Amino acid sequence: MVMMEMRNTLEEMDNKKILIVGNGFDLAHNLRTRYSDVLEVFKNWKSFYGSYRNRKTDTEFVEKIADNTQNALESYYSKNLEKLDKLIEKNSWIAYYSGCRAELDLWIDFERELVPVLDIFDFILSADINFEDGSIKFERNSFFKFNCFFYRYFTILNNKIFVRNDYIDSNYGLKKKKLLRDLKNEFLEFIEALEIYFYEFVEKASDVHPISQIRKIEPNYIISFNYTHTEKYYGIDNVHHIHGVIRDDLDCGSNNMVLGVNDYDNKDFIYFVKYFQRIQKHCGVDYKNFVNEPCIFKSSDEFDKEYNDYELYIYGHSLDETDKDVLKFVIGDFDDRNQFQMKARKVIIYYYDQQDFELKVINLITLFGRDIVEKNMDDNKIIFIKIDSNID
Template identity: 25%
Template sequence: MSGTRKILMLGNGFDLAHFLPTKYDHFMHAMRNVENYNKGVSMTFESLYTDLINSENYFFDNTAKLYKTEEATLLLEEVKDLQYNLKKNGWFQYFKSYIDSGIDTWIDFENEMEIALDAICHIIGELENDAEYLYIPRGHNTLALHEKIFDKNTIRKYPFIDEFLKSFSVAQRGFTQYGNHMIFNKSFVKYYSGQPVNICSSCLLKHLEEDLMCFIKIFSQYIAFIDRLEIKNSLKKPEVFEKDLDAIYSFNYSSTIDRLYNHSNISFIHGKANNNKIVLGISELQNQVLIDNKAYGFVKYYQKLVNNTDYQFLRPKSPIVAIENKLKSPSLTKYHPIEIYIWGHSLDSSDSDYIHEIFSFNQDQKYSLRVIVYYYSQPHAQLSNLIAILGKDTVENWMKNKWLEFIETPDIQKLNFDDSYIDNSTSKFSKTVIKPEETRNIAFA
């Protein structure tokens, strides 16, 4: 038996591998169907995904095969609560217009959110530089955007900025539509002697932050529904879940890992949906307008601080540190590095702090860890993301020294329904190494 110490890191692809509809596209389609629902009874699973069941038939066929979807319903009171929040949420009203437009993953959503924020900051900057972009509409005591602010340069750089503003107008959140113009709500306008003189950019951005928090609450309710999907039969465990798995770090908001595999040593890095304290946003404030207005509510690390989500993977609590410190012992002549298995994570820059943490080890010959990345058809996307974050020299060095390995993702459908399927989801390297006695009792932080 291998004595390898293993850590498993999970991303959204883990839920998708188990045929749970947690992709951004699944969520948006389902919420659009909720918004349009007009029956006086609870929504069935089929009603939620009516426009996806055929287009993603392999996925949803297996969902029905694994889970009791016929018993999964969204109660009518839940539907009405969601409808109320969806109707008045500007972020949802904006993004629902771009369903089936290439925004498929949560990474895509976060990237598009940053573009939308940049567009708003562009408008704010233009207003601060040139007051003639503002005017007082007849019969109103507030300010409106003059249509000339949407010139060719603005539209070329931010082609959907007017649609973004209209979406918040439809949601009655921040703007009111007046012909082709956008009127600011009074709470976002500065007044002098009772007369509107300028917009309050900090109030506007704070409002967009609050709307994002509401969007997160809606998403939390959706994930809570997914967590209610009852499994039909216990699942066979992929090989990686067998002996010697010491800890699991999940970037997911669902309870899939503990619910389906009953593993206890799990840390939820971005929070869990059942308490509405989850992390969903952009990686960093780069636009100066956002920085000047301290709009940190959009940023993941700020949300982590506010929500007190799990930091145990990062130093000084990183379990890898214990391994590295042990390896520095002069009396230790043999060792076997810890192995980190990454399942369903894109390794995108939005979680670059964790990626840098992992690849900050192995700085000398007594290397501390190996990284095994699960991929689907090809590892190109994850490999490209690693090169973009770490640089080609670091990635080449890890590959050359066999510290970084790509293995095909376990096939949950075949594992449970195809007796001929052979699961090879652990590294062949780890199977050939027996851990020496002196490394068995290394404590995890």
């Protein structure tokens, strides 16, 4: 009787499929979700917003942001665009990222460009300030690049950082809490601007068609690293957005989009760290419950182990170590005996071209080591499949 119950449970688990999607999933559906797509709109905002207000459709830029320009212009919600206009006009983070190098394209580039900003503010918080003029001496030439973007906080001149008077108290020194609060609030406004972009320029302006290769997977559950609702076109109800999701109505609820660095040593900047934001914004860990149910059975070995009860499909995710906590949880990790335990029965990774294939292999090796990757590829437990973007 016990053996029959175990067999039925295992038969049910045989059909369990989990699909992880990253930004490449949205790009495969021709959505403008690249980091560079966002910057394109921010950099050319005055041109677009002027066209929008005048309902003109004769500019090259406006044609780039939507396939059906006239319908797109009419569908934009004026209140959202008015808010975005105000944010773009005054937000230090938008100014900074709009001024970043043109070749930046991926969201991992965004995270990397965030670190040096935190570094300069970290330096300001710990440096000795000349209270007479609010200046801090420095020797790092890299600081000069921030001068025109964060001028509401400081000015850089002659190898000195001059902190604004708003953040200096003649008796007590630097107003650390005020500076951090304002920097954080501006960052939250920046994330709000991103949500408006995704809401108005991606979800409302796009015509999505399901891709046959993805539909054939027939996943039971989707773990999404994207902010969009693209997975809804596949009729999957069980979805967990790791980094939050765009609201259906921007006037209701609060923004729960997660955006930041993987970690930062100085916890004064914890509001810019992704794992804290996931907790703070109640993104939850629903994916863990799905992966682990049922998760333990008594093996013939001398210890209990997790049963490899699902196939894992990864589409459009770079496998970069910035998401290693989630990736290791669903793929596998080293146990207390330093033995690698594969959690998924099989991992199928989709790649776009040879360069993308090589990048994903390199990132896997970074996560798990060469020996683990080679062994599981040889055993056909890690399989690579080239993307076929044919639509249904």
